[in-house]
Amino acid sequence: MLLCTLSKKKMKKVVIILLVCCLFSEILFSYTGNQSVYGKTVEYQMTESKKHVKMKVLSVNKKQIKLKIINKGDKDYYFYERFVLKKRVKNKWEKIKFKKNVGFRMSMVAWKKSNTIIRVKWKKFFGKNLSKGRYKIKYARFNKTFRIK
Numbered sequence: 639m640l641l642c643t644l645s646k647k648k649m650k651k652v653v654i655i656l657l658v659c660c661l662f663s664e665i666l667f668s669y670t671g672n673q674s675v676y677g678k679t680v681e682y683q684m685t686e687s688k689k690h691v692k693m694k695v696l697s698v699n700k701k702q703i704k705l706k707i708i709n710k711g712d713k714d715y716y717f718y719e720r721f722v723l724k725k726r727v728k729n730k731w732e733k734i735k736f737k738k739n740v741g742f743r744m745s746m747v748a749w750k751k752s753n754t755i756i757r758v759k760w761k762k763f764f765g766k767n768l769s770k771g772r773y774k775i776k777y778a779r780f781n782k783t784f785r786i787k
Contacts, residue, residue, distance in 0.1 A: 689711075690709060690710050690711030690712075690713075690715075691707065691708070691709050691710075691711060691715045691748065692707075692708045692710075692780075693705055693706065693707050693708070693777065693778065693780040693782065694706045694708065695782050695784050696755070698784045698785075698786060699786065700760070700767040700768050700769070700770075700786055701759065701760060701761070701767050702757050702758060702759045702760060703757070703758050703760075703775065703784070704755065704756070704757050705755070705756045705757075705758070705777060705782075706753055706754070706755055706756075707748040707753065707754040707756065707778070708748075708753050709748040709749065709750055709751065709752055709753070709754070710751060711750055711751070712750055712751070713750055714747055714748065714749050714750050715747070715748040715750075716745055716746070716747055717745075717746055717747075717748070717778035717779070718742065718743070718744065718745065718746065718778070719742040719743040719744075719746055720742045721758065721775055721776060721777040721778075722775070722776040723763075723764075723773060723774070723775050723776075724773065724774045724775075725768075725771055725772070725773050725774075726771060726772040726773070726774070727771075731774060734764060735764075736763050736764060737763065737764055737765035740762075740763055756777075758775075758777075768786055769786070770786050770787060771785070771786060772784075772785050773785070773786065
C-alpha cells in the first residue's frame with residue numbers, strides 16, 4: 639500500500655536502497671557462513687615484493703614463449719595463468735583477442751627460493767601461431783616486450 643503512494647523518483651531510490659542492502663547482506667552472510675563451516679581460515683605466506691620475484695623471457699618463436707619466474711624470496715609467489723598479449727601495429731599497441739572458450743589455470747606457484755619455467759603455446763590461446771612482429775606480454779604482474787623474427 640505504501641509503495642503505491644510513492645512517486646517514481648522515490649520509488650527508484652527505495653529500489654536502489656533495497657538492492658544495495660541485499661547485496662551487502664549476501665556478502666556478510668556468505669562470509670560468516672564460510673567461517674562457521676570451515677572454521678579457521680588458512681593463512682598462506684605470500685610475497686608481494688618485486689625485489690624478490692622477477693621474470694625473464696628465455697625464448698620466443700611463432701609457436702610459443704618460454705618464461706622463467708625467479709623467486710629469490712623467503713615466501714611463495716602465487717599467480718594466475720591469465721595474461722594479456724599486445725602486438726605493435728602502425729606505432730600502436732593492439733590487444734590480441736583469445737579464441738572462444740579458452741581456459742586458464744586459476745592458480746600457479748613459484749615456490750620460495752626457486753625458479754619456475756612456463757611455456758605459453760600461442761595456438762592453445764589464440765587458435766593460431768603468431769606472425770612476425772613486436773609484442774608485449776603482461777603475465778602475472780610483469781610486462782615484457784619481445785620480437786618474433
